[in-house]
Amino acid sequence: xxxxxxxxxxxxxxxxxxxxxxxxxxxxxxxxxxxxxxxxxxxxxxxxxxxxxxxxxxxxxxxxxxxxxxxxxxxxxxxxxxxxxxxxxxxxxxxxxxxxxxxxxxxxxxxxxxxxxxxxxxxxxxxxxxxxxxxxxxxxxxxxxxxxxxxxxxxxxxxxxxxxxxxxxxxxxxxxxxxxxxxxxxxxxxxxxxxxxxxxxxxxxxxxxxxxxxxxxxxxxxxxxxxxxxxxxxxxxxxxxxxxxxxxxxxxxxxxxxxxxxxxxxxxxxxxxx
Numbered sequence: 001x002x003x004x005x006x007x008x009x010x011x012x013x014x015x016x017x018x019x020x021x022x023x024x025x026x027x028x029x030x031x032x033x034x035x036x037x038x039x040x041x042x043x044x045x046x047x048x049x050x051x052x053x054x055x056x057x058x059x060x061x062x063x064x065x066x067x068x069x070x071x072x073x074x075x076x077x078x079x080x081x082x083x084x085x086x087x088x089x090x091x092x093x094x095x096x097x098x099x100x101x102x103x104x105x106x107x108x109x110x111x112x113x114x115x116x117x118x119x120x121x122x123x124x125x126x127x128x129x130x131x132x133x134x135x136x137x138x139x140x141x142x143x144x145x146x147x148x149x150x151x152x153x154x155x156x157x158x159x160x161x162x163x164x165x166x167x168x169x170x171x172x173x174x175x176x177x178x179x180x181x182x183x184x185x186x187x188x189x190x191x192x193x194x195x196x197x198x199x200x201x202x203x204x205x206x207x208x209x210x211x212x213x214x215x216x217x218x219x220x221x222x223x224x225x226x227x228x229x230x231x232x233x234x235x236x237x238x239x240x241x242x243x244x245x246x247x248x249x250x251x252x253x254x255x256x257x258x259x260x261x262x263x264x265x266x267x268x269x270x271x272x273x274x
Contacts, residue, residue, distance in 0.1 A: 008032065009045060016056040018165070019065025022039035024052045025110060026073060057210035062120040063103050064097060064158050068168050071139040076184070077105035078139075079153055079167045082127060082181060088156055091194055106130045106177060109185070131180040131215035132173075132268045139167055150210050171198060172205045180218035181223075185266045188221070192269050195225040203236035215264070216245035224258040224265060 008015050016022065027037055037054065039252045040046040046054045049061050054176040070076045071099075075253050105111060112252065129136075137143065143164070148154055151159045152173030158164040169177060175191075175198060176206050213219050219242065226234045234272065255264035 008036070009040060013045065013056060017124050018056075018059050018060065019062050019068070020059070020073065021049070021055050021061075021066060021069040021257075022068075022105070023114065024054075027054070036162075049119060050114045052112070052134070053114040053118075057247060061118060061120060063120055063124075064164075064235065066115060066118065066120070066124075066168060067103065067105070068158075068164070070115070071167050072141045074112075075138050076107065076109055076141050077136040078105045078109070078111060078112070079169055080104065080125075080156070081106035081130065081169040082116050082174055082177035083168040086171065086178070086194055088168055089171060089174075089198055104177075108136045127177070127181065131213050131218050132176075132209065133214055134212050142150050143167070146224075149205075152205060159261055164250075170205065172201050176209055176215075176218050176222055179207065179221040179256055180213075180215045182217075182221065182251070185255075188251060188266055189269065191243055192225050192228065192265075195231075196229050198226070198229075199231060199233075201233050201241075203230070203233045205240075207242075208232070210239070210242045217249060219244055220258075220261045220263040223259040224263050227258070227260060228269070 008031070012022075024034070024037070028034075033061070033215055037046065041048060041054070044057055047049075047057055047059075048054050055061065062261040067080060068080050084102060101122050103122050105124055106125050106129065107126075108129045115124055122127070132152075136151075137147060137151065145155060148167060152170050153167055153220065154170050155165045156168035158166060175195065178191055178194065210219055220270060223234070228253065244261070248257060250264045252264055252266050256267050258263050
């Protein structure tokens, strides 16, 4: 192998860490031809856990490494949101059995096909852009915390390494994303149990996200559940400029209509509280 190719290999190995993946398109964009990558694989420097994606030999295949590769490596505007974002923030004991292993991703662009072909115990669920009219960000390792905060997002550290972090929905945004996706009584029970634990949400952030949320259902359900649990922060949330729509909204048949937010909730919600 030439000195130039040795240099390219060393640069690539320095770019990768114990969980980072790189796609074929990323490699081509950074000057690594298909034949050169095949040579790296043949020599044992790289391994391919699925067609079209590569890791350093000896690296660990983990769901968070996949997400970080998409965000920081591919610079895709995909964040961990909804149900799984709340799992990361310590609320997995409120989730239905099996849901804690589904990594919920939100963004304007679907993840590449190789993501679903990776041999992981977790699976990925792409839920689209979500209910907000906020502009999308191009993620990178240099993205400032302040820019993320304006979207209801934040860096979530996965370990002591400064680079081991993911873009994740804050609890305020994650709860609204979760409320947007409910479609039956069990999902409302789950959202209610999660909302019960949301004692420290930030009123200003809640206001901002409510004003930029396009889903009437998500906003009404979020507010109705917060009201049910008498969270102190709710009294500091101004609904000025928040479109809650008109008329009644029926989420479940035979439910009870919330008197303020005019949305039906399951009649047996109190029976499911811890």
